[in-house]
Amino acid sequence: MVCFRLFPVPGSGLVLVCLVLGAVRSYALELNLTDSGKATCLYAKWQMNFTVRYETTNKTYNTVTISDRGTVTYNGSICGDDQNGPKIAVQFGPGFSWIANFSKAASTYSIDSISFSYNTGDNTTFPDAEDKGILTVDELLAIKIPLNDLFRCNSLSTLEKNDVVQHYWDVLVQAFVQNGTVSTNEFLCDEDKTSTVAPTIHTTVPSPTTTPTPKEKPEAGTYSVNNGNDTCLLATMGLQLNITQDKVASVININPNTTHSTGSCRSHTALLRLNSSTIKYLDFVFAVKNENRFYLKEVNVSMYLVNGSVFSIANNNLSYWDAPLGSSYMCNKEQTVSVSRAFQINTFDLRVQPFNVTQGKYSTAQECSLDDDTILIPIIVGAGLSGLIIVIVIAYVIGRRKSYAGYQTL
Numbered sequence: 001m002v003c004f005r006l007f008p009v010p011g012s013g014l015v016l017v018c019l020v021l022g023a024v025r026s027y028a029l030e031l032n033l034t035d036s037g038k039a040t041c042l043y044a045k046w047q048m049n050f051t052v053r054y055e056t057t058n059k060t061y062n063t064v065t066i067s068d069r070g071t072v073t074y075n076g077s078i079c080g081d082d083q084n085g086p087k088i089a090v091q092f093g094p095g096f097s098w099i100a101n102f103s104k105a106a107s108t109y110s111i112d113s114i115s116f117s118y119n120t121g122d123n124t125t126f127p128d129a130e131d132k133g134i135l136t137v138d139e140l141l142a143i144k145i146p147l148n149d150l151f152r153c154n155s156l157s158t159l160e161k162n163d164v165v166q167h168y169w170d171v172l173v174q175a176f177v178q179n180g181t182v183s184t185n186e187f188l189c190d191e192d193k194t195s196t197v198a199p200t201i202h203t204t205v206p207s208p209t210t211t212p213t214p215k216e217k218p219e220a221g222t223y224s225v226n227n228g229n230d231t232c233l234l235a236t237m238g239l240q241l242n243i244t245q246d247k248v249a250s251v252i253n254i255n256p257n258t259t260h261s262t263g264s265c266r267s268h269t270a271l272l273r274l275n276s277s278t279i280k281y282l283d284f285v286f287a288v289k290n291e292n293r294f295y296l297k298e299v300n301v302s303m304y305l306v307n308g309s310v311f312s313i314a315n316n317n318l319s320y321w322d323a324p325l326g327s328s329y330m331c332n333k334e335q336t337v338s339v340s341r342a343f344q345i346n347t348f349d350l351r352v353q354p355f356n357v358t359q360g361k362y363s364t365a366q367e368c369s370l371d372d373d374t375i376l377i378p379i380i381v382g383a384g385l386s387g388l389i390i391v392i393v394i395a396y397v398i399g400r401r402k403s404y405a406g407y408q409t410l
Contacts, residue, residue, distance in 0.1 A: 028045065028046070028047050028170065029044075029045065029046055029047070029048075029072065029090070030044070030045040031043070031044045031045070031074060031077065031088060033077055033078075033079055033086075033088075034079075034180075035079050037180075039177075039179070039180030040177045040180045040181070040182060041079035041080075041086070041176070041177050041180075042077075042079055042080075042086045042088070042102075042174070042175050042176075042177060043150075043172070043173065043174050043177060043182045044088055044100075044171075044172065044173040044174075045170070045171075045172040045173075046168060046169075046170060046171040046172065046173065047168070047169050047170045047171075048098070048166065048167060048168045048169075049065060049066060049067035049166075049167050050065070050066040050067075050116060050118070050164060050165070050166050050167070051063060051064070051065045051066075051164070051165040051167070051266075051269050051285075052064055052066065052118060052126075052163060052164050052165075053163040053164075053268050053269075054120060054126060054129050054130075054131075054163065055129070055130045055131065056128040056129065056130055057128050057129075057130050058128070059130070060290070060291075061268070061291070062128070063268055063269060063287050063288070063297075064125055064126065065285070065297075065298060065316045066093075066096070066118065066125060067314065067316065070092060070093055071092065072090060072091070072092045073090075073091045073092075074088070074089060074090055074091070075089060075091060076089035076099075077089045077090075080102070080175075080176075085101060085102045085103040085104065085112070085175075086101075086102040086175045086176065087099060087100065087101050087102070088100040093119070093122065093125070094119055094121075094122050095117070095118070095119025095121065095122060095134050096117065096118050096119060096122075097115075097116075097117045098114070098115070098116050098117075099114070099115040100113070100114050100115075100173075101113045101114075101115075102175040102176075104147070104175075104176055105144075107146065107147050108144045108145060108146055108147055109144075109145055109147055109175050109176050110141075110142055110143060110144050110145070111141050111142075111143040111145070111151070111173070111175075112140070112141060112142060113138060113139060113140050113141060114138075114139045114141060114159070114166070115136060115137070115138045115139075116136070116137050116139075116164065116166060117134055117135065117136040117137075118134070118135055118164070119133070119134045119135075120132050120133060120134075120135065121133055121134070135162075137161050137162050137164045137166075138161075139159050139161060139166070143189075145187045146185075146187055147176060147178075148174075148176075148178045148183050148185065149174070149183055149185045149186065149187040150172060150173070150174045150182060150183045150184070150185065150186050150187065151171070151172070151173045151174065151186075151187050151189070152171065152172055152186045152187070152188055152189070152192065153168070153169070153171040153188070153189035153191065153192055154169060154170055154171070154192055154280075155169065155189065155191030155192050155262055156168070156169045156191070156262050156263065156264070156271070156273050156281070157169065157171070157189070157191065158264040158266075158271070160264075160266050165264070165266050165269055167264075167271070169281065170280070171189075191262065216253070217238060217348055218238035218239055218240045218253035218254055218255075218348060219238055219253075219255065219256055219257075220236055220237055220238040220256070220348060220349040221236070221237070221238070221239075221254070221255075221256020221257070221259060222234075222235070222236045222256070223235045223236075223237075223256075223259075223261035223272060223274065224261065224360075225261065225262070225263035225264065225265055225270070225271075225272060227264075227265045230357075230360075231357050231360040232265035232270070232355075232357055233263060233265055233270050233272055233286075233353070233354045233355075233357065234328070234351075234352065234353045234357055234360075234361075234362055235261075235272055235284070235351070235352040235353075235354075236349065236350070236351045236352070237347050237348065237349060237350040237351070237352065238253075238254075238347065238348035238349050238350075239253070239254035239274075239282075239345060239346075239347060239348075240252070240253050240254070240345070240346040240347075240348070241253075241254065241301075241343070241344075241345055241346075242343070242344040242345070242346065243305070243311055243342065243343055244341070244342045244343075245305065245309065245311050245342060248307075250305065250306075254274070254279075254282075255276075258276055258277075259274050259275070259276050259279070260274070260275055260276065261273065261274055262275075265354070265355070267288075268287060268288045269285065269286065269287050269288075270285070270286040270294075270354035270355060271283060271284070271285050271286075272284040272286075272354070278303055278304045279301070279302075279303040279304075280302040280303055280304070280310075281300065281301070281302055282299075282300075282301045282303070283298070283299065283300040283301070284296060284298075284299060284352075285297055285298035285299070285300070285316070286321075286352075286354035286355070288325065288355065291325075292324060292325055293322060293323065293324055293325060294321075294322070294323060294324075294325055294329075294354055294355050295318075295319055295320065295321055295322040295323075296318055296319075296320040296321040296337070297316065297317075297318055297319070298314070298315065298316040298317075298318060299314070299315055299318060299337065299339045299345070300313075300314040300315075300316075301313055301314070301339070301343065311343075313339055313340050313342060313343045315339045315340060318337070318339070320337050321350075321352060323365075323366040324366065325355055325356055326355075326356045326363055327353070327363050327364050327365065327366050328351055328352060328353035328362040328363050328364070328365045328366070329350070329351070329352050329353070329365065329366055329368070330350065330351045330365035330366065330367050330368065331347065331350045331351075331367065331368035332348075332349050332350070333348075333368070334346055334347070334348055335347045335350060335368065351365060
């Protein structure tokens with residue numbers, strides 16, 4: 001953990017900010033805001049990323065995920081006073097910012113609103129954007145929390161507005177901290193109240209130079225995401241995780257009976273999140289391309305290993321499981337999704353449909369090339385004919401030799 005002590009903020013005293021750095025691109029942010037007496041007045045710890053759909057110079061639409069924020073500053077974060085409520089202000093990258101506003105009533109405090117600003121003039125993030133400039137999305141929340149309680153929401157929360165999808169998880173926040181001490185009383189979000197998870201058993205291979213012992217084929221589980229009362233995402237798959245950390249290889253079979261699924265469905269992106277007691281999150285992020293096909297664009301994982309360490313990896317530049325919109329993607333054979341050198345996912349009996357699910361059922365499947373055995377028919381026929389020709393040639397040669405033998409000189 002790297003900590004920064006920033007300059008005094010007017011009305012707030014010193015701000016102590018800690019940014020937890022890891023392999024995952026979506027960093028955990030931690031803010032401990034103190035007043036003029038150096039007592040904590042606001043505490044927050046959370047993870048977030050943003051998906052933005054924008055028009056390109058070619059009059060098409062691209063989708064970009066903003067999760068690697070680089071250098072972060074917190075200028076403008078305040079404890080609040082009688083005129084102004086507490087505020088968390090985060091700045092990152094060229095022209096990107098995020099603000100959360102709070103207010104207080106007699107016995108509660110509220111997370112009133114969230115504002116996210118992004119800069120389409122940033123050529124690194126939006127290299128081909130048609131319109132350049134800073135755009136802002138404001139969301140009204142009005143989440144009420146008992147005064148002197150710590151708000152917790154480990155589950156994924158999603159906000160969507162104006163082609164921007166905001167994802168939040170592992171959230172801890174308390175505004176109006178009493179007596180400088182963060183409360184031990186937790187107020188859970190509704191999603192956490194309904195989530196139940198159980199242990200996932202996995203095996204670690206100690207040898208750093210040997211290949212992990214192959215495990216049995218994992219059991220296929222069926223996972224779904226709902227949008228209101230309707231199912232918007234379906235996935236059936238057996239999952240086997242291959243992890244290498246500190247030269248130690250692990251093979252982990254996901255047990256669907258002890259794995260919980262959540263997620264979100266949007267017009268051009270969809271998220272399936274799996275978690276358990278040892279898997280904080282395993283995210284499969286799907287996207288639409290060319291307005292007529294979908295594919296697996298991103299995988300994020302954070303989980304606890306048997307040695308107590310946390311393994312986190314993210315890759316938002318993948319291209320797997322490509323199929324037309326309105327259909328599902330199917331691959332019964334073993335398939336490997338290579339997220340990084342240290343993390344691969346083997347899938348078995350896979351079928352997934354992240355968009356246009358009708359009546360909670362899969363649409364017609366597009367099969368992967370591994371399952372397509374139609375090419376085997378001409379190969380088998382050709383091999384059979386080749387074998388027959390070889391037999392005929394051999395028989396002919398043998399017959400000719402016997403014929404010559406009858407006329408040899410005695």
